[in-house]
Each structure stands twice: as structure tokens, then as C-alpha cells.
Amino acid sequence: MSAVTEQRVRTGDGAVTSPMAQWFSDGWIATRRNLIKIRRVPDILVFTILQPIMFVLLFSQVYAGAMAIDDYTSFLMAGIFAQTVIFGSTFSGSAMAQDLKDGIIDRFRTLPMSTSAVLIGRTNGDLMINGISMLIMMATGYIVGWRVTTSIWGFFGGVALLLLFSYAFSWVMALLGMSVRSPEVINNASFMILFPLTFISNAFVPIHTLPDVLRNIAEWNPVSALVQSARNLFGNTNPTFPPPESWTLEHPYITVLAGIILMLLIFVPLCVKKFGSVSSR
Amino acid sequence: MNIIEAIGLKKIYSPKGTAKVHALDGLNLTVPKGTVQGLLGPNGAGKTTAVKVLTTLIQPTEGSATVAGIDVIRDPKSVRRVIGVSGQYAAVDENLTGFENLEMVGRLYHLGKAESRRRATELIEMFELTAAQNRPVKGFSGGMRRRIDLAGALVTRPEVLFLDEPTTGLDPRSRLGMWDVIKNLVSDGTTVLLTTQYLEEADQLADDIAVIDGGKVIAEGTADQLKARIGGHRIEVTLIEASDAGAAREVLGRHGEGEPRIDDDGRTLEVPVIDGPRALQYVLAELREGSIELHDAGIRRPTLDDVFLKLTGHVAEEDQKAGTEEMETAK
Numbered sequence: 160m161s162a163v164t165e166q167r168v169r170t171g172d173g174a175v176t177s178p179m180a181q182w183f184s185d186g187w188i189a190t191r192r193n194l195i196k197i198r199r200v201p202d203i204l205v206f207t208i209l210q211p212i213m214f215v216l217l218f219s220q221v222y223a224g225a226m227a228i229d230d231y232t233s234f235l236m237a238g239i240f241a242q243t244v245i246f247g248s249t250f251s252g253s254a255m256a257q258d259l260k261d262g263i264i265d266r267f268r269t270l271p272m273s274t275s276a277v278l279i280g281r282t283n284g285d286l287m288i289n290g291i292s293m294l295i296m297m298a299t300g301y302i303v304g305w306r307v308t309t310s311i312w313g314f315f316g317g318v319a320l321l322l323l324f325s326y327a328f329s330w331v332m333a334l335l336g337m338s339v340r341s342p343e344v345i346n347n348a349s350f351m352i353l354f355p356l357t358f359i360s361n362a363f364v365p366i367h368t369l370p371d372v373l374r375n376i377a378e379w380n381p382v383s384a385l386v387q388s389a390r391n392l393f394g395n396t397n398p399t400f401p402p403p404e405s406w407t408l409e410h411p412y413i414t415v416l417a418g419i420i421l422m423l424l425i426f427v428p429l430c431v432k433k434f435g436s437v438s439s440r
Numbered sequence: 441m442n443i444i445e446a447i448g449l450k451k452i453y454s455p456k457g458t459a460k461v462h463a464l465d466g467l468n469l470t471v472p473k474g475t476v477q478g479l480l481g482p483n484g485a486g487k488t489t490a491v492k493v494l495t496t497l498i499q500p501t502e503g504s505a506t507v508a509g510i511d512v513i514r515d516p517k518s519v520r521r522v523i524g525v526s527g528q529y530a531a532v533d534e535n536l537t538g539f540e541n542l543e544m545v546g547r548l549y550h551l552g553k554a555e556s557r558r559r560a561t562e563l564i565e566m567f568e569l570t571a572a573q574n575r576p577v578k579g580f581s582g583g584m585r586r587r588i589d590l591a592g593a594l595v596t597r598p599e600v601l602f603l604d605e606p607t608t609g610l611d612p613r614s615r616l617g618m619w620d621v622i623k624n625l626v627s628d629g630t631t632v633l634l635t636t637q638y639l640e641e642a643d644q645l646a647d648d649i650a651v652i653d654g655g656k657v658i659a660e661g662t663a664d665q666l667k668a669r670i671g672g673h674r675i676e677v678t679l680i681e682a683s684d685a686g687a688a689r690e691v692l693g694r695h696g697e698g699e700p701r702i703d704d705d706g707r708t709l710e711v712p713v714i715d716g717p718r719a720l721q722y723v724l725a726e727l728r729e730g731s732i733e734l735h736d737a738g739i740r741r742p743t744l745d746d747v748f749l750k751l752t753g754h755v756a757e758e759d760q761k762a763g764t765e766e767m768e769t770a771k
């Protein structure tokens with residue numbers, strides 16, 4: 160190592176001093192690290208760009224004929240949006256597990272940074288990934304005939320709700336990632352959770368076609384309320400198949416907002432607490 | 441003033457389905473300001489666990505500790521402001537470049553953007569990573585990764601530096617470089633606590649060494665004090681012909697204290713003596729009279745290796761008798 164004459168580390172000018180400014184700065188630095196990762200890891204880009212295109216094309220072209228629903232594509236899109244962004248949230252799970260495995264969490268935990276910053280940065284990363292996926296899906300959807308028939312507010316409202324839901328779900332996955340600690344297990348386990356969660360809902364089929372037991376589950380599944388809300392906001396409801404007469408789906412906005420708030424209220428504090436005690440090896 | 445103080449630290453791990461592990465079992469440690477404290481001990485002794493408690497990564501089951509007068513359990517965030525840490529395994533972001541890693545650490549110490557970048561450049565130069573600084577760490581060799589991690593510990597020139605096996609995996613040149621870095625820091629007033637498997641490193645750097653085994657300190661002192669504990673000089677001779685070993689052994693036995701030891705190669709003999717130079721003269725003269733030809737001969741001082749083997753070997757036996765605790769699930 161060479162004899163570099165070191166200057167004193169200046170903590171004066173340019174230093175971030177107020178607690179609030181430090182919190183924002185920490186959150187931004189942790190977010191930036193995840194944005195760089197999105198750019199540099201090809202897997203993530205494939206998932207973010209190619210998979211949504213594939214889903215939209217496959218479902219709309221393959222199933223449209225078989226489904227006894229007019230304009231299945233319009234009906235379907237909200238379901239695909241929801242499924243894709245929820246799957247996008249699993250990055251937080253595998254990334255937290257990977258960070259623990261790599262040991263970088265130990266570095267963060269010995270720095271005087273805000274305890275929530277790493278988690279905020281990670282969930283922001285998911286939000287970015289999901290934002291990109293949404294753009295790609297909407298463009299592909301437009302090509303196969305999907306249209307928003309309400310208003311610009313309906314459009315933004317629907318997109319915001321989808322992203323908000325996936326953001327809250329990222330915190331659930333982050334906790335799982337820190338508890339299970341193995342990126343591979345997380346990847347496999349999330350399929351076991353996410354397939355039932357998104358398929359036992361109104362995402363791909365009208366709920367009344369489901370057998371009784373599944374229908375009850377689907378009616379109370381917050382994903383159904385999310386999809387129903389998005390359909391309403393985009394104007395993609397199908398007059399032939401009105402939503403079933405269950406309270407949750409007649410009040411989809413309240414239901415889905417309650418779901419989002421509940422997830423955040425429970426999992427943000429749990430995640431921060433867990434982060435305060437995890438160590439790599 | 442003691443800048444690190446640990447009193448009665450205990451850490452009990454209870455992994456599911458196996459016996460409890462007493463990773464720390466009443467560890468006491470005091471480190472005066474501006475000194476280098478070495479922690480020495482065999483694998484599993486509890487060195488890393490001690491470092492993790494002192495650097496706020498884990499909470500001890502019992503006991504208390506302060507760093508720079510700040511309680512590590514009650515006020516971890518204030519402790520983090522004054523320490524720099526490099527753990528046993530490099531803690532770096534694989535997807536960021538070397539430079540980005542160090543800049544990130546500076547920003548998270550709230551140094552501000554310009555200062556963080558300036559410091560990152562300085563450290564990259566100091567650790568001779570300039571050529572690789574813009575490549576993602578993913579593609580770094582083990583030693584390069586290690587150096588980035590060590591640089592990360594120095595970003596703020598902390599008051600107290602914790603280094604868990606800082607030179608493991610470094611090539612000899614980088615190791616010497618790291619020693620220089622540590623010596624410079626200490627001359628500037630930094631306190632260093634370092635664990636190491638290399639006794640030479642402890643000998644070179646540490647003002648005071650604590651030998652740890654079974655989660656507690658079993659011996660403490662300067663390198664010289666520890667060496668003195670296991671006795672004085674030894675005489676060592678290496679024969680040309682292994683067939684002379686019997687005769688040589690008799691000669692050594694006459695001038696040494698206790699039984700001479702013969703190495704596995706059958707040609708190297710060793711015996712503890714009281715007055716080294718004098719005993720060596722007699723031994724050499726008698727060997728020559730007996731026409732025993734030598735490849736090498738000399739006085740050997742005890743090394744820390746000897747201390748280490750003697751101290752920890754002894755304790756390991758005791759430990760086995762005391763036994764690990766019964767299976768938790770057995771009841």
C-alpha cells in the first residue's frame with residue numbers, strides 16, 4: 160500500500176448535519192445503490208422488460224379465444240398488471256437475503272445511518288422496477304387493443320393504486336427475506352405464495368366461475384379488490400360479468416386501501432426491528 | 441482512560457436441535473486509548489463474537505461494554521459514529537465499483553458528496569486499487585475485496601478501529617502495507633482492536649495481547665510477557681544423519697532441562713535450557729567429539745506459536761471434561 164499523504168477528513172463543509180436531512184440522504188444513497196444494481200444485473204432487466212411483454216401477449220392471444228368473455232384483453236390487463244407488480248415485489252425478499260449472505264448488511268449496521276434507510280432503498284428499488292414494468296405492459300397492452308375508457312385521473316389513479324399495493328407488499332417480502340436468509344429459498348417459496356395469491360382471485364377469470372370455497376377466498380383476497388379497483392378506474396369492467404355481490408368487491412377502493420395501510424402498519428415496524436438485529440454470519 | 445471496556449460479556453447461541461453454544465463466556469477486556477489490542481485464539485474461540493458485540497452488531501446475553509465511554513447496548517448509534525469496522529468477511533456491495541462502495545460509506549457517515557469522493561479517491565490510492573476502482577467488486581479477487589473492505593473501515597479516520605483478521609487472504613506485500621497503515625493510524629492516536637491467526641502479526645503490531653479460548657480471556661500481556669510465561673531458551677540441532685539421533689539425544693539430555701524432543705523427520709532435536717549460549721557451546725563441543733555432523737544448530741527463543749499452542753492446547757482439554765451443555769431439546 161502506498162504512502163499517500165492523507166488529508167484530514169473534513170466533516171465541516173458539505174457535511175449533512177440535521178437529522179431530517181440525514182434521513183433523506185441515507186434513504187437516497189440506499190436507493191441509488193439499488194438503481195445501480197437494476198442497471199448492472201441483466202436478470203432484473205429481463206424480468207422487468209421481457210417478462211411483462213410475454214405475459215401480456217401470451218394471455219391476450221392464447222386465452223382470449225377460449226374465454227367466453229367479450230373483449231377478454233380489456234378484462235385481463237388489470238389482472239396482469241397486478242400479478243406482475245406483486246411478483247416484482249419479491250425482489251425485496253431475495254435482495255435482503257442476498258445482502259445478508261454477502262455481508263454488506265453488517266457494514267450498514269456499523270454505520271451511523273438511519274435504521275430504516277436500507278429497507279426504504281430496497282423497497283424503492285422494487286417501486287422503480289415495477290414502474291418500468293408497468294410502462295412496458297401498458298405499451299404492449301395498447302398494441303393488443305387495451306384502452307383506458309375513463310379519464311386521465313382514472314388512469315393515474317389505477318397506476319398509483321397498483322404501485323402502492325406492490326410497494327406495501329415489498330415490505331412483507333423484505334421481512335421474509337431477512338427471516339429466511341436464503342435467496343434461493345425465497346425465490347422458490349415466493350412462487351408457492353404468489354401463484355395462489357394471484358390466481359385465486361378475479362385477476363384472470365370472473366369470480367363467479369370459481370367453486371364455492373375458492374370463490375369465498377377470492378372475494379376476500381385483497382388482490383381481487385386491487386384488480387377490481389384498477390378495472391373500475393381504467394373503465395375495463397365487463398357489463399356481462401358484473402362483480403359479485405360481496406362487500407369487499409362492491410367497495411374495492413376501501414378494501415384495497417385498508418389492505419395497503421394494514422400491510423405498511425404491520426410490516427414496516429417489523430422490518431425495521433428485524434433489521435436492527437440481523438447479522439451476516 | 442480505557443477506550444474499550446467489556447465486563448462479563450456472555451453470548452449464548454441456541455441453534456435449534458443442537459447443544460447451546462457459549463460463544464462468549466464471561467469475557468473481560470480493557471483497552472487503553474491509543475494502543476493496539478490483539479485478540480488471539482483458536483477457531484471458534486469467540487473472537488468474532490466479541491468484535492460483533494463491541495461494534496453493535498449483536499447484543500450480548502449478559503454483561504456490558506463501552507466504547508469511547510459510550511454504552512454499546514444502550515446507545516449503539518453514537519458508538520457507530522466513532523468506530524470503523526472491518527469484519528472477518530468482506531462486507532462490500534458486489535454490484536458497485538470499488539470507488540462507489542467507498543463513496544457510499546462516506547455518504548452514509550454523512551460526510552457530504554465532495555468530501556466522500558475525495559476520501560474515496562485517497563483510500564483507493566492508499567490501498568493500490570486505482571486500476572480496478574471502476575470495476576464492480578463482483579470481479580475482484582479475494583484480496584482486493586478485502587482491501588476495499590478495510591478501506592471502508594477507514595473512511596472517517598475513526599477514533600476506534602475494529603479489525604477482525606484484517607490480513608487474512610492478503611499477499612505478503614499487501615500484508616506489510618496493511619501493517620504500515622495500522623502503525624500510522626496508531627501513531628496518530630487511533631485505538632485498534634484486531635484479531636488475528638498470525639502470531640507474527642500480533643507480535644509486530646499489538647501492544648497488548650489477550651489470548652481467548654472458550655469465550656473468555658485465558659492469558660493477557662505483552663508478547664514478551666506471554667513468551668516469558670512458557671520459559672526461556674531452547675537449543676535446537678539438525679543432524680545430517682538420522683542414525684546419529686540416539687547419541688545426540690544423550691548429549692542434549694545432559695545439558696538441557698528435561699527430555700529432548702525429536703521432530704518427525706528424526707533429524708531435528710530440541711531441548712529447553714537455562715543458559716542458552718553456554719549450553720550451546722557445551723553441546724556443540726560434545727557433538728564434535730562424538731563426530732556427529734550437523735546441518736544446523738542454534739538457540740531458539742519461544743515464539744508466540746509456542747505460547748499459543750501451550751495455552752490453548754491445555755484449555756481445550758479442560759473444556760472437553762467440562763462438556764457442552766445438554767441438548768436443549770432433550771428435556
Ligand SMILES: Nc1ncnc2c1ncn2[C@@H]1O[C@H](COP(=O)(O)OP(=O)(O)OP(=O)(O)O)[C@@H](O)[C@H]1O
Nearest residue numbers: 440453455461463482483484485486487488489490
Ligand atoms: N450465529 C451463530 N449461531 C450459532 N453459533 C454461533 C453463531 N455465531 C458463532 N457461533 C459459535 O460461537 C463460537 C464462537 O464463534 P466465533 O465466530 O466468535 O469464533 P472465532 O474465534 O471468531 O473463530 P474463527 O477463528 O474461526 O473466526 C463458535 O463455536 C461458533 O460456532
Ligand SMILES: [Mg+2]
Nearest residue numbers: 487488489528
Ligand atoms: Mg472469527
